[in-house]
Amino acid sequence: MVDDHFAQQLKARRKNSSLTQQQLADKLNVSRKTISGWETGRNRPDIDILRQMAKIYHISLDQLVSDADKVDQSQNSGIIRFTRNSLVVMLAIIIAERVTQYSTRAGFLLADILIFWILGLRILASRKGIRRIHSLRSGLFLGAYIIFVIVAIVSAYVYVFNMGFGLQYGIGFSGYLGLLNLFLIFRHKFELK
Incomplete structure (x- = not known):
């Protein structure tokens, strides 16, 4: 047959x-x-x-x-879409704060580094990026995302480089949004097991 x-x-x-x-x-x-x-x-x-x-x-x-991957794909598509959208929102917030807020040179440098970091994460979360790393749960993506979240939250919390309030708020919000996203990725990861 x-x-x-x-x-x-x-x-x-x-x-x-x-x-x-x-x-x-x-x-x-x-x-x-x-x-x-x-x-x-x-x-x-x-x-x-x-x-x-x-x-x-x-x-x-x-x-x-089997067709088990169709179920996984439908479950994964929601978390992937949320991750991509979260990264775009974080990028927009930090760019807007970078352009409109007053800060020290070191504060702007930190914002620039975080912008490029988010761009790298967004590329990894793209269709071609996921094909290369195989999922959002790969060590490369999760490691880079965790480091971004830690740097963003800690730098906003300790008011590093005396950055302006708007920049501090934007970076802190991006860090907490990333933390929420990581929580959802890990929760989804353990639900699949």
């Missing part, structure tokens, strides 16, 4: 990983024709090959053979 859905899913996974049939065949030590047979539904890979494929695609075996 031919299972078109499974065959299409295998093909979609390969394409999402930016692999050709030949590249995947080389990684699995099979021929390109074998990969083609799986993707057209003429035959199916055995369990050992499926395990190797799951490892190559950085997913669980369950996600590879």
Whole structure:
């Protein structure tokens, strides 16, 4: 019996990983024709090959053979959208405060560093960035986000560099918004387990 859905899913996974049939065949030590047979539904890979494929695609075996990722994607899409929007709001607040408020040179430098930090986080949270780091729960994204939140909250709290009140408020608000976002990411992470 031919299972078109499974065959299409295998093909979609390969394409999402930016692999050709030949590249995947080389990684699995099979021929390109074998990969083609799986993707057209003429035959199916055995369990050992499926395990190797799951490892190559950085997913669980369950996600590879079922539609579990559709449920994960719908749950993840909300948290990803909230994270992207939060980063845009933080960026807008800090840029607005940077442009409109009076501060010391060091305060402006801190704001500039935080602006570039948020831009980096936003790039990681983009579609292409998530494809590279595989999720918002990756160590790279979470580590960078945690450092941003700590720097923003602490610098606003201790009134570092005698920055103006507006800049202090904007940076502090961005830090607390990031803290809320991190809480939601971690809560979502543990709900999935």
